[in-house]
Amino acid sequence: MAASLQAELSALLGAAFAAEGLDAAYGRATTSDRPDLADFQCNGALAAAKAAGRRPRDLADAVAARVKDSALLAAVEVAGPGFLNLRLSDAALDRALGAMAAERGLGVPLASPRERIVVDFGGPNVAKPMHVGHLRSTIIGDSLQRLFRRLGHEVVSDVHLGDWGLQMGLVITEIAREKPGLPYFAAGANAPFPAASPVTIEELEELYPRASAAAKADAARNAEAQKATAELQAGRPGYRALWRHLVEVSRAAMTREFGRLDVHFDLWKGESDADPLIGEMIAAMRAKGIAEESEGALIVRVAQDGDKTELPPVILTSSQGTALYHTTDLATILDRVRSFSPDLILYVVDQRQHVHFEQVFRAARLAGLLDGTRAEHIGFGTVNGPDGKPFRTRAGGTMKLQDLIDMARAAAAERLEEAGLARDMPPGERDATAEAVGIAAVKFADLSAYRTSNYVFDLDRFIRFEGKTGPYLQYAAVRISSVLRKAAEEGRLVEGKVAIASPADRALALSLAAYGEALMSAAEKRAPNILCDYAFGLAQAFSRFYTEHHIVGEPDEALRASRLALARITRAVLEDALACLGIAVPERM
């Protein structure tokens, strides 16, 4: 079956343009900018007129004449300088809704070709607490993995732990200073080492900021950390043993936090997993003749003619002999290409690192590591506080992710209380509802801003349950469930087909039929905000429908069946769309 009504229309119009001797691409139909005049529009005649050497209106008239008898259309009109205004027939809409109701996949076609896609996101660092900065990567990356899976692609998600860089040397030397008696530090120390970690997660989270500040203030302290990093990477047994504890302690905390956000990864690999491939990666660079010594480091020059500014070289090995950010990312590409032969690798990482990825991708292509694999940096803007500056706690410190989610849940609980909702729920369900609502508020707010723009984190606004928020959408879905439950309880649930009978029916049906298009567009642009907009528009269309028609009380059985079917499809689509955003819908609110 065709992808969507919009795609069917585009094909119909494309054939008409082709019959006029023009490119079928001119037939592209889009949702109308003037819903008062049409459901869809096509502006192709305006653009094609020049190529055809014909007047736009004449061309539009010719195309209109070729499509006017299609069963898809109730009306086609040429307006203004040559717009084609298309109004769908109710029969076409009824048929599309019938198809959606019949398929578990809601009529959304699976992607063709099916691709294998690695999504790299989250990117937490061992020894550093996850903070608000990780929020966007996690939420956007998770939505992308859900979206691509939904469309039938094969996705491999990887958290890509930061576990091999200087921060490890910093923490190890800090522990050595504070607890010099531990067995990991003695020269030539060897196994066995203690089975339990010498530090808790709480201690660890305080060690790093201390060490980092000290190294910034004191070059000798920094050199000490670099030396430890080099020794760790070279395999010094005591350091490796301590490092394993640090990784385990951090991972346990991360798993908890990601779990709370309902974010899951196929792979929990880290930079360290790429370490065994570094030698081979560097050998490949040397074999291509692109690696060279410079100032004691091994580099690859990636600047190209035509660059607006000279791109700095990739540093394969530091003058200390350590692996850096570039090194592990390049070795990781080798690993991923070898393990999965992906068609595409997406890196959901802060926009500020865009130069880094340009460098890495260029070096990888020069070395032939990315043959047949596309790589994209999916950058995003920063999360700011209400003052427009990067988000911080009142005291000016970094806000931990954990604390942020706690705040969202508390705000949600308070709002539920005020609204007198969830009062008759048992305490466990009430807490779970508050958590689900709080997280939905945060996720929806984050995802509805376009990726690359910065946005203001204003919990009071997100948690406000009116307007374009996650909770509004959850509420809409819950209300539909409530209607269907009531209909069942009163024995008024009847099966039947959608048959459009009112403007509110029609607006809802049109919105439902546009679901596949919204999913595909969001995936193609790697832009979940498109899906947010769609879901909100659908919820609004349903709210209007709900206000205008009393569904359960509708005496005409066929009409009641149609409206119940619309409600059922709406719930399914809304839940599906929210699932792609990583937002769960509670049973009741």
Add this chain to the structure above:
RNA sequence: GUCCCCGUAGCUCAGCAGGAUAGAGCAGCAGUUUCCUAAACUGUUGGUCGCAGGUUCAAAUCCUGCCGGGGACGCCA
């Protein structure tokens, strides 16, 4: 200094493969409840799309310059 991103209604943000009267949410104003959850719905006020040029039949959208905000710029990640 060079380069990148952003500048759209009072506030927070969409729109930017050029196209008709620039949209939404919030706030404001006026309404809607014997009826399935009013956390809703309807109507309405509000914008020289940062500024100035250019390309085009047509520019918020493409190009150039300027102003304002944020960011990046070889051994941190």
